[in-house]
Amino acid sequence: MQAITTFFWEHPLTVITFSPLLGALILLFLNKRDVSLIKSLAFIVSLIDFFLSLHLYFYFQSDTYEMQFLEKIPWIPDWGISYQVGIDGISLFLVLLTTFLTPLAILSSWTAITKKIKEYMVFMLLLETGMLGVFIALDLFLFYVFWEAMLIPMYFLIGIWGGARRIYAAIKFFVYTMAGSLLMLVGILVLYYLNYQTTGEYTFDLLELMKTIPPPAIQTWLFLAFAISFAIKVPMFPFHTWLPDAHVEAPTAGSVILAGILLKMGTYGFLRFCLPLFPDATIEFIPLISILAIVGIIYGALVSMVQQDVKSLVAYSSVSHLGFVMLGIFALNTQGLEGGILQMINHGLSTGALFLIVGMLYERRHTRMIDDFGGLSRQMPIFATFFMLVTLSSIGLPGLNGFVGEFLVLVGTFQANKLYATFAATGIILAAVYMLWMYQRVMFGQITKPENQRLVDLNLREVIILVPITLFIIWIGVYPKPLFQKMERSVQHLISQVNRPRIIKVEREVFLVSGPNKMVYWTNVPRIKE
Amino acid sequence: MIPISHYLTLGAIIFIIGSIGVLTRKNAIIILMSIELMLNGVNITLVAFSYHLADLTGQIFAIFVVAVAAGEAAVGLAIIIALFRCRATVNVDEIQLLKW
């Protein structure tokens, strides 16, 4: 026992990341007929993992931007690949979000999933490991491994337990994201050899790679290679087409994880890789990405408005919300970035909750069409309360979490570019329209369908699922300070990385053109100590 | 004295006749014969070079090629016979169970 505790204190991130994997392995050896044992074990494992991850929150030092809980073990030393993990103020909350949402997602599938429960739980736990790995990896190779490996369990979750068009959705999801990430693979390799050219050292260590900046001309290409892969994941307009399919077809828990965590990997990728590694290209791409983000905000909102299916409405609203996150990130100032990061968490909470709520409705009525409902508030008062709260959070009502994030994003954007902020603000109004309209059509009015008369209100398990989320929604809305405190240093460091002084002109061998050509080539001076 | 270029040209011509035979003929046996022709074109080239360079390697190689050709012919004919038993044809156009 002593040894285990010591190990945890020394390697908290590894333990947190791989304990779901361990749980999944144990599940494999259980008899598939012990359904309740399997479900409970999966839930307990993920819950324990959540409590373990609280350790990170309490022992996180908010007075430094350095990576914390750092672990580094050589993996393939010949290539400079190591198992290197660590978190800073940006990834801390995403790790917590992951460990927080997974047990809820598992709990939400308690009765919704009826077939092949063992496999389902195994994939859920594998997925958790994969997602955590993405957020903690500080080695590009390791990151890529988790980034892709994580697709496999999600693919199975959609493909086996999804709706009618699940196979189409699963393959589309997989091929789309994979095509993007393969380009990133080439980008990673180019970066790796560029770094070797400048420093003479082979390494995939992100912290090392950040110290040298590639020449601007190449940065543009590298930025594109990384950004397309992340943009598909976010998803940014026009790469969003996989999202509605995947969301609508995925089982409830799959949608929760997809919206709550997977989409954040895209935005996280921008924060962790694109911005610090390619600062010049980042600045170069601000207009393009901001405009795409605004198009996404407005387009997502407009399309949400006309949806008949509650789930696809929520799915399209994600496109809109993530547009805000991207806009905030590319404002490149403290407010914008902090707002963007907070909005990532907010979206995880409120959209996750919305998908859970839709799932609860679907379990009762086996339909998600808005027209099939109406007047539910009288039958299900508790449900109506939660639904209202989450809807308002998603709209961004002051006092709830959504407001803080969106407000900061808009403030940040306004400082950076007033026009962008104006357009983005319309998105908030549209959000209020589609969400409230949907809520009204589903919950108020007369009960037109006889089936809706018989609906029962939430049971204890469902209340237990929703209570923690709503608590967080209110907490962040009222008192977000601890979160900002923890992310502040990291965000400021990120900004300084993008704006760092650099670039002298020297003549060198050019590497990217086949064959050694002499050409004017840009390189950087060593980073100035902040 | 016949210059080496004559032998080489002869070898090349025989090789080309053989390959055209492989590509155009329909009868499996004739295709097999065309392949033998190609190998013999190579043999002529090898021996010509060997004589020209006053080096024995080429002739040894030619003997190896003859031996291999014999092996190929044996296996090839066996395969063709097996095929004929199954399908009662040696016309390559009719042998088309497998295609995409």
Next chain:
Amino acid sequence: MINLSLLTPEIIVLITALIVLILDLLPWRGRKVLLATVGVLGTVGALLITMGQWDLREEAFYGMVAIDNFSVYFKALFLIICTLTILLSINYITRGGIDLGEYYSLVLLATFGYMFMASGTDLITIFLALEILSLAVYILAGFMRHSPKSNESAFKYFLLGAFSSAFLLYGIANIYGVVGNTNLKDIAQYLSQEAALKNPLFLAGMGLLLVGFGFKVAIVPFHMWTPDVYEGSPTTVTAFMAVGTKAASFAAFLRVFFYTLEPLKGQWVPVLWLLAAVTIIFGNTVAIYQKNIKRMLAYSAIAHAGYILVAMVAGNDLGSSSILYYLLVYSLMNLGAFGVVIIVEKKEEENLTISDYRGLAYKHPMLSAAMSLFLLSLAGIPPTGGFVGKFYIFSAAVSGGYVGLAIIGVLGSAIALYYYLRIIVYMYMYDPEKEFLDGPVPFFSAAALVITAIGTILLGITPARILELAHYSISYLGH
């Protein structure tokens, strides 16, 4: 110097092949398993001795055969392939009614040919090795004598194989005429003169060699035989030649082009660049439309040859050691995938279309899990060996400055994902409609699957040791 003792592994394989032939005459019903056992023992023995030859750096038969790390690595690979093939075959050939002793004997003889492909340092040796293995595999392809498809595949393989050998041979003859010798060392020495690089006869010879090797490793446009032959042959033979013949041909291809003809890089690299791009795109695209799983794996094998060409184009040490690593991973994952096909296949060509795999996961979870692993590895998804292999190859391409080719390669992998996933879709996302196997999974086949599966995972998670081996294997092959 003849140094016959250096060839002990080869001789053991040869003798085992002959012993198997003789033992088949025993009037004993259970002798088939005995034959397989003897075959496995022989190859494992040869494998152990081969491993003992690591770091030896010797020559035999007056420089016609080299015992260097390169050949040791490949020989070990071929012996592993041979062992796994025998394990997979035991049950299959009994089911298919072709349990003749010659089968194992021919597999061993082909392996004997493979081994010389890797160690031959003279064009004569390479040619003879190629013929030895080809003749054995021609017969194996047609081993199901009563199946028209098997006959047809043997026939096509034979005609095109012999045709391509003739090209190879003509190329060798031309090179011999220019250099005056067939030894790779002498050729390399000849090429060290500046004037030699422009000799048209030599270049023609090189082109013909390229065609010959191109046929054997099945790259577009020399791939036409591959799908037909892979589909028609007995599945165990398909597996054997998909990995063995390909790896052996690449071994010789690599030694001849990468090291001996290195000074002529300017001539053959652009050609291979183009061939690699075309092969990857064509193989992956056509594979999407296949209904027969063997045919699909054939096109996938074509595409994989394309990836290996990418590494050849890279033209640096990283490139050639990545080929060594990739071929090992490729052999394990492909043998594994074919192994599942072999187990699931029934007599009379049943269970061979992709839709036949409908619901396999709910009848045979372990088998489908293994198949998924192999397919994901073939698609190059971490944490499998296939990913590390592809990563290595693309890394070599990027370090050589061929970013464009690397991008084509990864886009090809994205296409490939679609058809590999399709099988997983059928296995997991539909409900089963029938029973798949007549009995439990046969023991020996299961053993082979376990070995390949563990290998595929380990090569993905802890590749460092094998990467080092692959790296040292090329260290003595000087330029």
